[in-house]
Amino acid sequence: MSQQRKTAIFCGAALLLLAAAAAAKDDDQALFRQGVEALSRGAYDDAVDHFELLADRGFVHPDASFDRGAAYVERARSSSAEPGDLGRAAAAFAETVELRPSDSEAEHALEAVRDEIARRRARQGSDPIAARPSLGRAIVALLPEDAWAWGAAFGSILATVGLALRQLSRARRPRLTGTTTAAIGSAVLLLCGGLAFAARHHRLSSHPAVVVAPSARLLDETGKPLAKSEVEHDEIPEGASIWVLDRRGTLAKVEWGTDTGWISAGQLRQLATP
Numbered sequence: 001m002s003q004q005r006k007t008a009i010f011c012g013a014a015l016l017l018l019a020a021a022a023a024a025k026d027d028d029q030a031l032f033r034q035g036v037e038a039l040s041r042g043a044y045d046d047a048v049d050h051f052e053l054l055a056d057r058g059f060v061h062p063d064a065s066f067d068r069g070a071a072y073v074e075r076a077r078s079s080s081a082e083p084g085d086l087g088r089a090a091a092a093f094a095e096t097v098e099l100r101p102s103d104s105e106a107e108h109a110l111e112a113v114r115d116e117i118a119r120r121r122a123r124q125g126s127d128p129i130a131a132r133p134s135l136g137r138a139i140v141a142l143l144p145e146d147a148w149a150w151g152a153a154f155g156s157i158l159a160t161v162g163l164a165l166r167q168l169s170r171a172r173r174p175r176l177t178g179t180t181t182a183a184i185g186s187a188v189l190l191l192c193g194g195l196a197f198a199a200r201h202h203r204l205s206s207h208p209a210v211v212v213a214p215s216a217r218l219l220d221e222t223g224k225p226l227a228k229s230e231v232e233h234d235e236i237p238e239g240a241s242i243w244v245l246d247r248r249g250t251l252a253k254v255e256w257g258t259d260t261g262w263i264s265a266g267q268l269r270q271l272a273t274p
Contacts, residue, residue, distance in 0.1 A: 066106055088212045090113045090238075136198065232258060
């Protein structure tokens with residue numbers, strides 16, 4: 001096959017791929033518009049179907065996630081409500097916050113949905129359940145991963161300058177200043193470097209998710225319920241934020257607060273992240 005023919009075939013394939021990508025994008029935009037129209041006219045089942053189909057196609061956008069949450073909230077208030085609607089709404093709003101952290105409207109909507117879940121649990125005679133994050137995850141979450149990395153870089157520079165000042169100076173005061181600067185820089189390097197490593201580990205080894213079932217019982221890896229003595233809480237309520245650590249068949253290993261266990265994978269929804 002001649003080089004010109006190979007080039008022509010390659011260009012033709014590239015054009016086909018570009019056309020297919022453009023058509024898929026148009027289909028996604030059409031689905032989004034149809035979902036918004038269904039939501040505006042009160043066809044909440046249709047709106048949910050359109051936004052869920054968008055998510056299944058891999059379309060990720062904070063507006064689509066927010067509107068999906070709104071569709072679930074409205075359906076939960078209607079006569080066609082289904083179990084788990086509020087949990088799925090919480091997952092959609094939490095996903096919006098993941099994709100657009102500055103979205104205060106999504107944060108308020110998420111808080112309102114969780115308040116409504118708590119009220120419904122109280123009416124059913126269930127105690128409210130809240131779990132605080134583990135100390136390590138809480139500290140790491142104080143700043144973004146990049147901020148910890150920049151802090152480690154600043155500590156490294158500070159330590160280098162201090163060591164250079166100590167080595168190059170003969171006078172007592174500059175050498176003392178260099179020693180102090182190097183010590184402070186080393187401490188900042190160790191602290192921020194360790195937290196940057198921990199943040200990277202959390203990012204790579206766990207994925208944010210939300211419980212979308214009315215409740216999820218913590219299990220062991222064989223699928224048997226954990227005893228109440230083994231964990232602080234043996235039940236995770238609808239709408240709770242969790243971290244997915246692993247998957248095996250129909251089970252997912254999750255972290256909720258300081259508790260770790262397995263739940264049915266169908267009881268959670270993993271969130272799209274930037």
